[in-house]
Amino acid sequence: MKHWKKVATPTFAIIAFLAFWEFIVWFNHWPNYKMASPSDLIPAYAKYWNLFLIYGWQTLWRTVVGLIVAVIFGTLIGMVMGFSRTMRDALYPLLVGFNAIPKATVVPVIALIFIGQHDFNTILIAFMISFFPISVAVSIGLSTLEPEYRDILRSLGASKWTIFWKIALPKTLPEFFGALKVSVTLAFIGTNLMEIVEPHGRGLGHLFDSGKINADYPLMFAVLIALAFLGIVLYYIVVALEKIFAGWAERPQG
Amino acid sequence: MTNLIDIKGVTHAYKTENGPLPVLENLNISVPEGDFCAVVGPSGCGKSTLTRLIAGLIKPDEGEVWLHGERVTSPRSTVGMAFQNPVLLEWRTILDNVLLPLEIVPNSMSKRQKQDRARDLLALVGLDGFEDKRPSELSGGMRQRASLCRSIVHKPDVLIMDEPFGALDAFTREDLWQTMHRLRAEEPFTGVLITHDLRESVYLADEVIVLSGRPATTQHVENVKLSGRTDLEVIYTQEATDILHRLRHQIEVAQGRAEVVAQ
Ligand SMILES: Nc1ncnc2c1ncn2[C@@H]1O[C@H](COP(=O)(O)OP(=O)(O)OP(=O)(O)O)[C@@H](O)[C@H]1O
Ligand SMILES: [Mg+2]
Numbered sequence: 001m002k003h004w005k006k007v008a009t010p011t012f013a014i015i016a017f018l019a020f021w022e023f024i025v026w027f028n029h030w031p032n033y034k035m036a037s038p039s040d041l042i043p044a045y046a047k048y049w050n051l052f053l054i055y056g057w058q059t060l061w062r063t064v065v066g067l068i069v070a071v072i073f074g075t076l077i078g079m080v081m082g083f084s085r086t087m088r089d090a091l092y093p094l095l096v097g098f099n100a101i102p103k104a105t106v107v108p109v110i111a112l113i114f115i116g117q118h119d120f121n122t123i124l125i126a127f128m129i130s131f132f133p134i135s136v137a138v139s140i141g142l143s144t145l146e147p148e149y150r151d152i153l154r155s156l157g158a159s160k161w162t163i164f165w166k167i168a169l170p171k172t173l174p175e176f177f178g179a180l181k182v183s184v185t186l187a188f189i190g191t192n193l194m195e196i197v198e199p200h201g202r203g204l205g206h207l208f209d210s211g212k213i214n215a216d217y218p219l220m221f222a223v224l225i226a227l228a229f230l231g232i233v234l235y236y237i238v239v240a241l242e243k244i245f246a247g248w249a250e251r252p253q254g
Numbered sequence: 255m256t257n258l259i260d261i262k263g264v265t266h267a268y269k270t271e272n273g274p275l276p277v278l279e280n281l282n283i284s285v286p287e288g289d290f291c292a293v294v295g296p297s298g299c300g301k302s303t304l305t306r307l308i309a310g311l312i313k314p315d316e317g318e319v320w321l322h323g324e325r326v327t328s329p330r331s332t333v334g335m336a337f338q339n340p341v342l343l344e345w346r347t348i349l350d351n352v353l354l355p356l357e358i359v360p361n362s363m364s365k366r367q368k369q370d371r372a373r374d375l376l377a378l379v380g381l382d383g384f385e386d387k388r389p390s391e392l393s394g395g396m397r398q399r400a401s402l403c404r405s406i407v408h409k410p411d412v413l414i415m416d417e418p419f420g421a422l423d424a425f426t427r428e429d430l431w432q433t434m435h436r437l438r439a440e441e442p443f444t445g446v447l448i449t450h451d452l453r454e455s456v457y458l459a460d461e462v463i464v465l466s467g468r469p470a471t472t473q474h475v476e477n478v479k480l481s482g483r484t485d486l487e488v489i490y491t492q493e494a495t496d497i498l499h500r501l502r503h504q505i506e507v508a509q510g511r512a513e514v515v516a517q
Binding site: 146154 | 341344354358388
């Protein structure tokens with residue numbers, strides 16, 4: 001009963017949303033170039049299904065690689081800032097400043113610097129846009145570790161590494177996964193920004209761009225929905241990982 | 255009789271933004287092997303600092319700390335610690351929490367032996383049946399019991415407790431005092447108990463040390479040898495009341511609210 005409900009509720013919400021969308025377009029007599037309706041999308045998918053598979057995969061793997069780099073780099077930066085006050089004071093303004101730069105302005109610059117290196121470009125942007133929340137979460141998690149937790153192990157002669165591995169790391173996991181959920185979405189935005197801006201690009205962003213050039217409006221909407229679908233898939237993969245590694249942090253709801 | 259803990263002329267100051275803050279000054283404490291020593295004193299006088307010194311977590315500016323005839327310069331695995339906050343790891347079961355020290359301290363126990371040891375201790379403090387529960391599923395008193403098990407699972411020579419029962423209600427606290435006596439009967443360790451509760455110190459300790467206000471030094475040592483002490487009723491005897499009276503007075507002196515009277 002419970003499992004059934006868990007799937008049925010969101011499914012119902014999606015169907016309701018699609019119906020509402022179809023209704024609005026029909027009710028307002030909007031033409032395709034203003035807003036395509038869900039029923040227009042089916043022919044678009046049928047026509048370009050092989051492109052959706054190829055480009056969708058490109059977008060997916062580059063986002064995931066960018067995200068993995070962001071997790072590694074963000075965690076390392078977060079560890080440095082979490083363990084050393086001096087490093088925290090030194091790096092924080094830099095990071096905040098870097099994060100404040102609108103990535104839409106960085107994309108053309110990167111595209112020019114590494115012209116033609118599509119995969120590298122895209123992964124770089126996905127990484128740059130998504131590591132910040134992770135490093136902040138890890139640094140806060142580590143720096144707010146109560147001294148008693150450290151003392152419990154330190155008084156037994158445990159090394160710094162053991163303390164990190166057995167206490168600091170697991171204790172930071174809930175914050176880490178909270179940040180990762182934000183980062184997944186951000187990395188996705190980064191990938192698509194680059195795919196759209198880059199000439200002769202790849203991925204769903206490129207498909208969107210060619211839809212625009214050819215005034216194929218249903219195709220553009222179909223890409224958006226495909227992107228939303230990939231975003232949801234990635235997000236729920238993170239949720240599943242969170243359940244496995246940080247499920248203990250979930251309090252039973254009474 | 256040899257002393258297991260010897261604190262000789264320890265002076266310590268914290269470095270703060272406003273210059274050094276002297277916390278301990280020429281402190282001398284000796285605890286014979288197997289004894290239980292309670293330390294009481296005004297709030298903020300340096301009791302927690304003392305526990306960190308004994309555990310080797312910080313080094314004194316002057317003076318020496320000796321455990322078992324060896325000078326303490328760094329943490330050692332023959333020490334167990336318990337705090338007011340039980341600091342259990344939320345992501346581990348109660349059993350795995352208790353097993354934590356055995357993962358760090360070198361030992362020759364098999365996995366099976368470790369588990370048996372942890373289970374025995376949990377049973378001893380009345381937590382049998384809770385081995386596989388998470389800390390969040392336990393009450394405050396139960397968590398503190400589990401924390402006590404963890405602090406002695408590796409058979410330390412010295413158990414250092416910093417207000418371990420401070421956050422518990424009065425009845426739970428009395429329960430845990432009796433648990434403490436039960437543990438002492440089964441496990442040989444020398445104890446240092448920091449507390450704000452004079453009755454607790456009289457019920458549990460063999461000697462009570464009153465520290466002066468900051469910077470703390472040994473102001474008074476009270477030997478507590480109450481007969482038949484595992485019974486809570488002993489707190490209400492005339493003998494205990496007299497001791498409590500003297501300690502009460504010493505605390506007031508330490509707080510600067512009373513003059514020393516010749517005894
Ligand atoms: N790491 C530190 N750096 C600077 N000052 C500290 C530090 N730790 C403690 N102090 C100061 O040293 C003094 C003694 O602290 P300590 O924690 O040892 O007192 P305490 O006797 O345990 O107090 P309480 O009874 O409230 O637990 C306090 O004034 C405290 O502010
Ligand atoms: Mg204290």
